[in-house]
Amino acid sequence: xxxxxxxxxxxxxxxxxxxxxxxxxxxxxxxxxxxxxxxxxxxxxxxxxxxxxxxxxxxxxxxxxxxxxxxxxxxxxxxxxxxxxxxxxxxxxxxxxxxxxxxxxxxxxxxxxxxxxxxxxxxxxxxxxxxxxxxxxxxxxxxxxxxxxxxxxxxxxxxxxxxxxxxxxxxxxxxxxxxxxxxxxxxxxxxxxxxxxxxxxxxxxxxxxxxxxxxxxxxxxxxxxxxxxxxxxxxxxxxxxxxxxxxxxxxxxxxxxxxxxxxxxxxxxxxxxxxxxxxxxxxxxxxxxxxxxx
Amino acid sequence: xxxxxxxxxxxxxxxxxxxxxxxxxxxxxxxxxxxxxxxxxxxxxxxxxxxxxxxxxxxxxxxxxxxxxxxxxxxxxxxxxxxxxxxxxxxxxxxxxxxxxxxxxxxxxxxxxxxxxxxxxxxxxxxxxxxxxxxxxxxxxxxxxxxxxxxxxxxxxxxxxxxxxxxxxxxxxxxxxxxxxxxxxxxxxxxxxxxxxxxxxxxxxxxxxxxxxxxxxxxxxxxxxxxxxxxxxxxxxxxxxxxxxxxxxxxxxxxxxxxxxxxxxxxxxxxxxxxxxxxxxxxxx
Numbered sequence: 001x002x003x004x005x006x007x008x009x010x011x012x013x014x015x016x017x018x019x020x021x022x023x024x025x026x027x028x029x030x031x032x033x034x035x036x037x038x039x040x041x042x043x044x045x046x047x048x049x050x051x052x053x054x055x056x057x058x059x060x061x062x063x064x065x066x067x068x069x070x071x072x073x074x075x076x077x078x079x080x081x082x083x084x085x086x087x088x089x090x091x092x093x094x095x096x097x098x099x100x101x102x103x104x105x106x107x108x109x110x111x112x113x114x115x116x117x118x119x120x121x122x123x124x125x126x127x128x129x130x131x132x133x134x135x136x137x138x139x140x141x142x143x144x145x146x147x148x149x150x151x152x153x154x155x156x157x158x159x160x161x162x163x164x165x166x167x168x169x170x171x172x173x174x175x176x177x178x179x180x181x182x183x184x185x186x187x188x189x190x191x192x193x194x195x196x197x198x199x200x201x202x203x204x205x206x207x208x209x210x211x212x213x214x215x216x217x218x219x220x221x222x223x224x225x226x227x228x229x230x231x232x233x234x235x236x237x238x239x240x241x242x243x244x245x246x247x248x249x250x251x252x253x254x255x256x257x258x259x260x261x262x263x264x265x266x267x268x269x270x271x272x273x274x275x276x277x278x279x280x281x282x283x284x285x286x287x288x289x290x291x292x293x294x
Numbered sequence: 295x296x297x298x299x300x301x302x303x304x305x306x307x308x309x310x311x312x313x314x315x316x317x318x319x320x321x322x323x324x325x326x327x328x329x330x331x332x333x334x335x336x337x338x339x340x341x342x343x344x345x346x347x348x349x350x351x352x353x354x355x356x357x358x359x360x361x362x363x364x365x366x367x368x369x370x371x372x373x374x375x376x377x378x379x380x381x382x383x384x385x386x387x388x389x390x391x392x393x394x395x396x397x398x399x400x401x402x403x404x405x406x407x408x409x410x411x412x413x414x415x416x417x418x419x420x421x422x423x424x425x426x427x428x429x430x431x432x433x434x435x436x437x438x439x440x441x442x443x444x445x446x447x448x449x450x451x452x453x454x455x456x457x458x459x460x461x462x463x464x465x466x467x468x469x470x471x472x473x474x475x476x477x478x479x480x481x482x483x484x485x486x487x488x489x490x491x492x493x494x495x496x497x498x499x500x501x502x503x504x505x506x507x508x509x510x511x512x513x514x515x516x517x518x519x520x521x522x523x524x525x526x527x528x529x530x531x532x533x534x535x536x537x538x539x540x541x542x543x544x545x546x547x548x549x550x551x552x553x554x555x556x557x558x559x560x561x562x563x564x565x566x567x568x569x570x571x572x573x574x575x576x577x578x579x
Contacts (some may be wrong), residue, residue, distance in 0.1 A: 026365035030380045037377045041458065045401065047420060048409045064420045109302040117297035126303065133310050133508075134567035138515045138536060139556045142543050143315035143322060168313035169304050176331060198296050227402040229518050234544060245404040259412050266405040273400045281393060284462075 052076070052264040059259050077083035085265060087240060088247035092226060093272070095157050095243055098228055099164040099225040100218050103172055106165065107217065111176035112202050116188070126177070129170045137167050138230050142186035149150075156239045163235075164225045172217045179213035180206055212283035226273055244269045296516050316560070327549035335550075342554035343370045351530045354556065355538045362534060363513035366452040370509060371502070373453070374460025381461075382468040392465070399458040403518040410451045411523050414438060418551065441531040444524045448467030448532065451519045458510070468494070503574040507567055514563050535559055 046066060051059055053068045070145060079085055099149050113119075114126050116246050144163060147152075153159030183206060191201050207214065229245040236242055242250070323342050325335045346352050377395055379389055398406065400556040413420040425433040437443040471494055479489050495502075517536045520526060526533035526541065533541075535555060543552035 029387065030383075031385055033380050034377075034385060034388070034391040035381070038391045041395045041398055041454075044406075044409050044413060044454070045414060048405070051412070059418075064418060064423045085311065088541060106304040106307065109300040113297035114298035117300075120299045122297075126307070128313075129304075129308060132308075134318070134511060134564045135316060135560050138517060139539075139560050140312065140315040140319060141540070142549055142553050142556060143318035144311065145543075146314060146322070146549075147311070147318070162307060163311050167305050171309050173304065198300070208387075223400050227404070229402075229404050230540070245402055248402075248404050250409070262408060263412075266402075266408065269405065273402070276396075277396070278393075278398045 008204075033043040042224035048263045048266055052258050052267045054260055055264060056258075056260055075260040076268070079261045079268065082261070083247060083251060084239065085268070088242050088244045089268070091157060091241060095160050095164070096225040096272075097166065097221050098158070098253050100221045102161065103168045103221045103267045104218055107169055107172035107176055108202065108207065108214070110169075111173045111180055112198070112206060114173065114177045115180035116201075127175075129173055133170050133174075141166060141230060141234055144231070148235055154235055155241050157241060157243075160228075160232060160235060160243070161225075164178040164221075164228060165232055168221045168224055172221065175217055176210065176213055183209050207239075215280045215283040219276055219284060222276045225274055301520065319553050319560065321413045322550055323554035325550045335358055338550065342466050342551050343558065345551065346555050346558065351533055351538055352535070354530060355533045355535045358383070358532060359514060359516065359534045359536075360517050361445070362449065362452065363510055365449050366456065367506065367509045369449075370456040370460045371455045371505060374505075375464045377457070377461045378464035378468055384467060390545050392462075395461055396458040398455045399462075401455070404453070404522065406451060406455050407519040407522040409439065410454075410519070414443075414447050429514075438524050439528055441528065444528075444532045448516070449525065450521055451523075452513070452516060456509065460509070463501055463505050467498035471497040489526060499574075503571065506574070510570065511563060511567060514559065 038263070048062070050068055053071045053073070055070055055072050055074065058065070058069055101139050110129075114122060148156075148159050148163075153162070176239050187205060187209075188201055191205050196204070198218075226245075227245060229249070232243045232246050233249070236246060248262065248265055251258070251265060324338060324340070326338050326342075327335050336473065381392055381395075385391070416422065416434055416436040416439070418546070419437075422433050422435055425435070435443060437447050475493055476489055479493060484492070515536055516534050517540070520532060520534050520537045521540070524532045526537045530538075534558070539552045539555040542548045542555065
């Protein structure tokens, strides 16, 4: 794993063209290829969008069309009113926001300790956190299920949050530690001279300077929690506690191939991910490249 | 005192919900585990493990899981790196293309699985529609009902959904390539291919190792698209290890047996990751 924790030297001069395999400067070719990649990435999702606006008679006409011939919003009405979709949506928002807030807070505290303090077993503890990155997380669903049933956290949204936080901590601590370490110590010392304690240094100095990394962690964590399927499927049985992925998965079970309403629901479910992504995007590349992931 | 207090909340949650289950998993795998409280759980020793090794479905599932990793990991890395190379320099509306290429990553696995289930369905699906257009007659392949077409769809979904992540990682990696050296090499008349082999690839090697290791780990836990698109069928032929373990635990209530399969997977994947890192590090230095 690329555990380089040094701040890369970033030249301020305007970047020279890197070029690819001799087609340097072939801007038109590169542009065409870029558009092609973007098109392939979006193409399947366009069908989701299109079908969500089509009445069943068009969906099953036999020939798929990308532009709805008889556009309707009936699927949205059906998706939202059936299956307590609004409830699933609210549950997902609660779980995802709870996971983000807890993960960012706890990972910041721990990363701050790893980046700025010397103490016995520091590296051992740090690598103990990282070790689970090498163990597929979903594999733990069986013992986690038994643990949660003993703690009476089956059917509990807070229980889901705790598992998600635990899953997202290692990567978040890893990324934040690299980022915190790159902040010059002199800044911290001038703060300390004025009598600031550790918490003040973290909240008033380190955190404001680490917005790109914090935004990156928040985005990854939000998406992980928003999309998580297996654990929620296993731990949540009561319909009123279901999150969106489970709600959508059961939707198709109830109406075998009701593609229209399913994709209308999917469209609604995609909106928050896209909003979070668009909000985080301006920091995101910077957050990764400075976070020692290079 | 302070550093311990700062780490404690994270360590407590991590220890209870991740570390303890890792050890608990091994523990369960030695028993004929019953979920019902109060029921007796007879100790089986290694019986669950020997049963797993001789289970033909475990063999199929292992084969499919390995094949999934072998096919989707290199594909994601190559396509991701190629796209990153194209977009690493200024280009009109570069931000837009980057954002669109990343969109599949932020789209939910459940949604993506259903979108592809629609595209590859046998009644008016997009794939058959396009093929019919080229063939000039009605094509109706039941993609998800046949082993190899179903596996191919599972791979396509994995690659399509994952490329954006490798792309972003490589984009960040290419940001750190010392451009002065590339430029100097160019002035000296080195070919682009040579520049890539001598400067760019060595510079982004840490990124490549990181992406490779994480994709292998991710690939071994392939689950959602198999579970939702084929359910492991027809006749367990698209079963992967994790869908099979899950089915054993939560459909057949064979918790001990499922835990044994999961434990073996965990040991193998952990070993693989450590070996990959060691191997690639050594080549690096």
